[in-house]
Amino acid sequence: MGVSSKLTLLVGASLLAMPAMAQTAAEPAAEAASAAEIDTAEDIIVTAQRREQRLQDVPISIAVVSGEALQDRAIQNFEQLAPLIPNLTIAKTPAANLIVLRGIGSSAGSPSLDQSVVMFVDGIYSGNARQFAAPFLDIERLEVLRGPQGALVGRNTSAGAINILTRKPGDELGGYVLGDYNFTFEGVSLEGAVDLPVTDNFAIRTTGRYADTDGYIYNPLVDQDQPTRKEAIGRITGVWEGEGVTTTFKYEHADVDIEGSPVQVFAPTNNEFRDYVKSARLTTGPEYDNIVTNNAVLQLDIEMGGPTLTAITGYSQFKNRNLIDADFFAGNFATADFDQDFKQVSQEIRLTSPTGGPIEYSAGAYYSDANLDEERTTGVLFAPVASTFRAFNQEDKAFSLFGQLTWVASEALRVNASGRWTHQNKTADYLRLGGAQAAVARTGAVQADFSGKTTDSRFDPAASVQFYANRNSMFYASFGKGSKSAGFQGAISNASPATFEYLPERSTAFEGGARLSFPGTGYLNLAAFHTTYKDLQVSAGISVPGSLAAIFFTGNAPEARIAGLEAEFLFRQSQMFQVDGSLAWLPTAKYVDFTAGPCYALQPSNGTLPGTCNQTGQRLGFTPKFSGSVNGTVKAPVSSDLQVKATISPGFQTGNFRDFTNDPVARQDGWLKLDARLSLGSIDDGWELALVGRNLTNKLTNAYSNTAGLANTFLNPAARVTVVDAPRNISVQARYKF
Template sequence: MKGFHQFLLSGVAVAAMIGCAASAMAQDAPVADEGGSDEIIVTAQKREQSLQDVPISMEVVSGERLADFAAVDFKAVQNYVPNVFVQQTNGNDTIYIRGFGSPPQNFSFDQAVSVYMDGIYAGKMRQALNPFFDVARVEVMRGPQGALYGKNTPAGAVSVVSASPTSIFEGAVTANYNFDLEGYDLTAYVSGPVSDTLSLRLATRLQNQDGYIENLGTGRDDPRNKLQLVRLSALWEPADGFDLSAKLEYSNYDRIGGLGVSSPVDTGQQPKLTRFTEENPLGREGYSNESVLASVNANVEIGSHTLTSITGYSWFKGHVTNYFDQQTPTGTIVENSVANKYPENFRQFSQEVRLLSPTGGTLEYVVGAYYDTARYNVNPFLYYNVLAFNIVSLNQLYFHQESRTLSAFGQATLRPFDGLRIIGSLRHTNTHKDGTFSGKLISGQIFRALTSASGSIRESLTDPSITVQYDLSRDLMVYAVYGRGSKSGGFVSNTLGTINSTFIYKPERSRNWEAGIKSTLWDGRATFNVSLYNTKFKNLQTSGYDPDTSSYITKNAASATAKGIEGSLRIAPSRYFDITGSAAYQDIKYDSYPDAPCLAGMTGTICDQSGGRLPYTSKFTGNVAVHGRVDVSDYKLDGTAVLGGRSGFFDSDDQSPLYGYQKGYAKLDLRIQFAPQDERWHVALVGKNLTDKLTTGSAFRLPVPITTSTRAILFVEPPRNIAIEAGVKF
């Protein structure tokens, strides 16, 4: 009956979408001011600019689009942005852009794709685990962004801009009930002035939804998600030439249960929606995270210049507890042979100051300085029950890191004549890190030697870029970019047997050549952008699971190169219909990796992966979004369909062509909404993954003798699910 309901609702949604689009196309041809020429304003270069004027390969996802499909985490963004992939695990997800990212196995990694929340750097994914509520837009910048965005952006950067307080009173409440996850998602905000100079905005999100994987051992569906978010924003404008905004956000996320299911190791992936775990000896399986993010942004005009100060504080604590499916591919229940738990806590303070010159002259510039200090601890529990050796062992590791970063940066734009802009950027960064590592036996017998390590890192890195940008006409711009990026070195945080000689890994560096075209067509009703790139990494930081030794290997790979093409097209002939498509094709490989861990099918412990493909990379990614609208008297019917897909990719570290390969797929999301013309209320039907593709975000082999029955563990992503939504505005 549940499947029939899904089929019926999917059919209704598809039929409504087709009818909506057909009726929209049948509308009378619109006049110019009814076209889809809404300009997208971004702040990718620290100034407000039209997206079509920014010489960067980037995509923007609106807050409205994210809200339409109840997006919670960064996994949702990859449906709209080609060449972006989010590796999903039990609690340490990783963003990849153009095939480069920082693998999740080493918890202390800084990220190669860094996230910025309202201008605040979040180098750990858990700082901004659930950022997508009451959002204005998400800007995804591909390629190194070291000059303006700073450290740890050698692959790209993601900037999340939350909604700001308004000068008029307004508010909204939206409730979403998911039939398949059997739970609700509630969002609300209220915003408006409290005086002539001060405006406030209060937003919240509450979610309580069941899981989609039946756990035969606990009698529940995994993973159940409970989420509480609240953000208070203030905007103070006491005088002309001065404004101050402040935001305080609290997040409490609790996920009960895991994502991993068993699959054979001698066939292709066979993801399923059942698992079996017994939750001992480390307590309840799942992930918990509590975080605080605060920021104060002040702007003051000094003559014709603007001085900006951004102060940030972030803090989180949490833990992830992993058990692995004890149900073998043949259905036999085996012992709970291995488990781990990663308690961690983090705090960071940051300060940025920058000066912006006026625009429109022969020379304009941005100069500034940045400082942050952070403290991070992760103290994993590692449990082994190895029957072959008659060993039961519970260990705890202790990792502590303190870091400081200081950098100065600048960007100058020279306009020697109309239409030509030469942009030069430079950032110099000094990083200091101290780290310690140790371990102890909690109970049982020693499984692996317990070791200790300590180290100190002092680095000075310089990231330049040069861009030439030329307007061939008012609506056609071409650009070429050379840029460099870097990510600081660090320490191995959670691997048994770590010693001083294996404790430290070096910084990684990237360089990027890129050329592109941005065009506006049909009197603003269409845009077409395309870019070519060649991105090379040296000392690429890698971390992977070696099933033969049941250990993590963290080190610097020699070098890797990605080259490809990215493009996007938007056509909006009227307010009744628009279509947006974007796609990317890339070729990525290791240039040199002679001392790599061996892949599936190789023999030995060290192998040469030079010339091989990187994991978690698809050759092709793309999406198409179609929106149609029909007016019915004083009401309107809106339909939005988003089809996103990618070609096949290896999603296991050992790149097994069987259990470690996710075949290509396409997923369809649909939203059908009915509302009055003033949108003071709405009801909607929302379907996600209507193609019901069962896919995996990550995989690995659980080997003998760690278990008595070797098997693959697949981290399964959600199947088809359908929800109904209702909301009011006031």
Template sequence: MKYGRRFAVTCRAGAAGIALTAAATHAAAQGTESPSSAHGFEEIIVTATKRAESLQDVPISVAVISGNMINELGLSRFEDLQSTIPNVQIDNSLGAPSIFIRGMGSGASNFSFEQSVGLFVDGVYSGRSRFFTVPLFDVAQVEIVRGPQGALFGRNTNAGAVSITTAKPTDERFISLRGGYEVLYDGYFLEGIASGPLSDTFGVRVAGTVNREGGYLRNHATGKREPVTDTWYLRGTAVWKPSDGFSATLRVEGGKVDQDGGVFQLFNRGTAALADLWFATDPNAEDNLDLNRSVIPLLPEFDDTDTLNGSLTIEIPLGDHTLTSITAAGGVNNLKSVEYTGTSLQIAASTLGENFDQWSQEVRLSSPTGGAFEYILGVLYTRHKLKTLQESEFNNFGPFTGVSTRTYHERDRAISPFLSATWSPIEQLTLIGGLRYTDEVKRGRTSHVASGVIFPTYLPYSYSGRRHEKHFTPSLTVQYKPSRELMLYALYATGTKAGGFLSNDATLQARILAGTNDYEFEEETAKSYEVGVKATLFGGKGLLNVAAFQTDFDDLQVSNFNGDFFITNNAAKARSKGIEADFRANVAEGVTLGLSGAYLDGKFREYPNGPCIDVTPNPDCSALQTQDLGGYRLQRAPKWTGSANLDVRRPIGSDLAFGGTLNVNYKSKYYGGQNLSEYDAEKAFAKINARLAIGASDDRWQVAVVGRNLTNKLTKNWSFPTPAFGGNAHTTSISQPRMITIEAQTRF
């Protein structure tokens, strides 16, 4: 029985050449690693085209991170991934996580938005960005696929896809324990794994984690450390292989992420009268970007998320063909309360909620491999239900003392048949075509009610709508291999994301009456052109991958908060173009170097009704507080990003081994919000992560010290104009500061 062969190889390859995954290597999503390679590296096998193929042979741009590297660099959260991958931004916004690839993403200001970057776990689509809050642990590898993936992955992948392959049961029984203590902010984690066969045909794997992130902000108004985040998560996987070619894999996982305390602080006072009031009444008031806040919330601040997901994957041999069925169901529930001014004035707070359930069924038929013509034919059916809540409470905010409640209900179903075909007319040349048709029906119902004294623009409303959309998303790739060491490719890919309805805008009715807004927003489409080269160098000791791309978006779905209300609409046209390059080499025995970098030019080509640039005075800002942003740079799109990784593995005598990993990542200046405010902009910065370890040469035990953000660089995570303050007052949350963790692990 060979349940865990590929995962076991993933761990060995990660330990031997971790810089492979740190450099953003080009490949396709959802892969594992095979036990040998003619290139001198452990070969990575990927299945983006739903076939098992070598990374260096697959013509798609993707960053691959092994489960081993995730452990080594202490990457416990999805947003940690951006520290090693160019052209990727994952941040926790005011509402939910927001994901941008190559400067493209939807943001999270409008709660009904589906992301332009799709999340897939073992091939199953997870339909809400809130799923990005679950912990990263016991995974074989994570792949981030760049660019539209409509034909391969389906809808809602206009900017790319994040694909997770979880670890599977192993051939041999083992139990492992891994734990650590974060010494600066009193955090800890404990992970346990039990895996192995129960019979010749049946194997199981159970993995669980308990984690606490200590509060790194000092709230001087309360004397507390904030936010303190407690997480527990459990995953069980069972694999049954009664005969050759047949397998059934059941995965069930779920857990809780509970955050106590807040994250926002006022970092720019400006000329706001309310900010002056705060400074006059709070001796701890300050507007520096630091690890201090002085906040007495109107309502207790928290952010609690529960998730539960499961899938059953069955593979059945039909002669030379393979029939694959993936049945999945799951959901996420979230409730949070946030004090978004970052002050102790106790004038306002918001309670946000989300309840989401989904179900999907995919069936596909794969032809045999090795011939001149191969194909995969399949169909995917999904449905979901979504409920969201935003309740804003005002307390003696001038004349305003009341509550504004916005609720949204949505039902969605989509069916998408697809075909992928590969033809090799000659040995060196391969043509790959893909086509997916999507038929989607979405129903939405939004309402707003208010009590007490509320802003005059907070008018009550109730709207409902139905959208029925049909889309074709083709792709075409030409691949040429003049030699075993060189592969060239050119591709055309498309993507689409359905339109929808505004969900949580208190001023929607006022702006509809003024003729400046609609209840619905339109579908978003993308098309991309990419050329690339993958080369093996130095007799197999080095790899170099380079890709140049251009992606055009039509009707890009955007939503931005301008300090008074949300502007949610479709930006007419946007373009993202640039170059990505990745290099890795075995520079000496046990020493691997990885370098990756990207240049990105992302701009709005047309955006006549965008939010006003936050400058005073702004002669281009209309009386309706909109501005033509054509020619302006996209948000969260740094021009330059890069990562350097050095990995050292050396024996110490016959029984011990030393390991060291150094990671440096860089980003040039970028804008944190779509109003392109210089206050919300993040200047160029570099962060350093490192790990030193010593352990048994047979991996039975190990102790390590892991440092993240060693230079203690403080950067803004999510920034916006402080609600209702005006006067260029701005609020932000910051990313984690320096973290030092002592770890130990054992396996028996």
């Protein structure tokens, strides 16, 4: 940490010096254009409505992050992305990744649950958070679509969607190499891409990444900073442009090996605190979380004398092996496996009209077939006979028809209507075995063996009106419904035939907003929203002292409601200074009706069902009332061909619960964190050296908490498991483009 502290002082001193440099520098002779010649709103193109549009023409609350911005901030995984987007939370949990938007998301109780915030990578639906191990590698941009998006974007997007587009090959030989060394994590990452034009109409882009880094949680029992991470990723993308037909194919393989876990136990009376130290060890070897993914896409775009026919075929597969210390401390009482094998094939066909006429349309069909095999064990080491093995298999088939119609009434008025009809069929089998060999050999006495089947058909409509006061001022109002399919509890230890299935989730959303452009200066986008959820799907760990199994609540909250305001802005005073960011106000985020919800550790049961707690009127977890992220960038020349650039990025949240039970122990106080970047490079952006600092204020914050399962039995009935965010960390970057 000594090196990190010195580098922190260097970054801070350099940033303080930058405004003075900007004021005294000579006029930039090499500036490509004046500020008046750059329209920063026109430069941003998105595909939030399945066609390329200006950001300022989209009637959706949307945050856009470019691939270059992610590289500049050294963002390499979802947990690092979340602070950039207000109202978005992404955290590592014992079983899976937790993704929450505006307080709505799939809890991490079972990794088999469909996400409420769905990720799409190059048009491929990713309902399982593990499908893409490297979602931010060499991407063009990332779009976060807030609120229900089921009508046009895709199924199960009851809370929102994250749309990621990877970079396509260029028509000239070129590429980049980017190296990053993190002094805090004592690790290196190296990535690069090359464009290879094979013929005049065929080009290939190859992309690769290798990383080997340590973690930020020190485990004295193994004398190691954990979790360590090694990853090797490769991707090849090809584009062939024929006579009226464009063919795009992509294949990506990722192999990620993680040793150790950031999950630690919190029990102050037992000297277990939220900090960067975790004392845990398995006699059988280290904790690990290893995943191998394979993803492929084939897209055809066929010009049909006006409309374009698009066909997207997708294949997504992963294998995950995850072993954790299930007591989460040095006791070495229990282990747990979370193993998943997943395959998905999908096909989408879409017909899209050209723009510019009085009527614009998009219509299509989608089909997917996904299979998930999940195996979980709980090994009780001091009482092997209490061990269990659970197997869960789910077949998920979905078919949908969707369309959007836009009436361009005049230059000032546009009316949009869209809808999606979805038919989904899920079947699942559950098996639980118990006994001394259950966790080791995965054999034993049958404790439970049952199946389930659910069929669900639903229609999600949406409508919006857009009014243009002029080209640079658009106002909109929208209504939409979203949904999430019914499902099954997965391979949890307390699944039963009576509770195996949970109900589908429904949402009704109203939104109004303004998109204001200031040519040559920037933009200001505002959105006000109100969304009601019926049968909100909730899953959370619950404490049962004395139990030798990890128990989960999985069910539906009859009604929840969220409402608030969001703002996205960018202002460029000149080529030398820019400020951009996002702000959010979430005054309402609560359970309107939830009389039989989960209880936190040692909470007296007061719900309408035995062992439940009444959460009616309680605030949803992961919902700070105020949150935001701002970037201020200063750029100044130091010679005819060199420039320095400095960015300072404060981010903040007010206090909020970091769980789904309103546990007072899981409440995180408000915080302010500071990121920064200082670089020296060529004015033509051919090369750059940079120093990057994250969490320079070194705030210790709680990313996720839950009841501690087996630690409540073995260590302390009041124990919780928790994951803390990374401490201050400094890295150096080197980038070369050719």
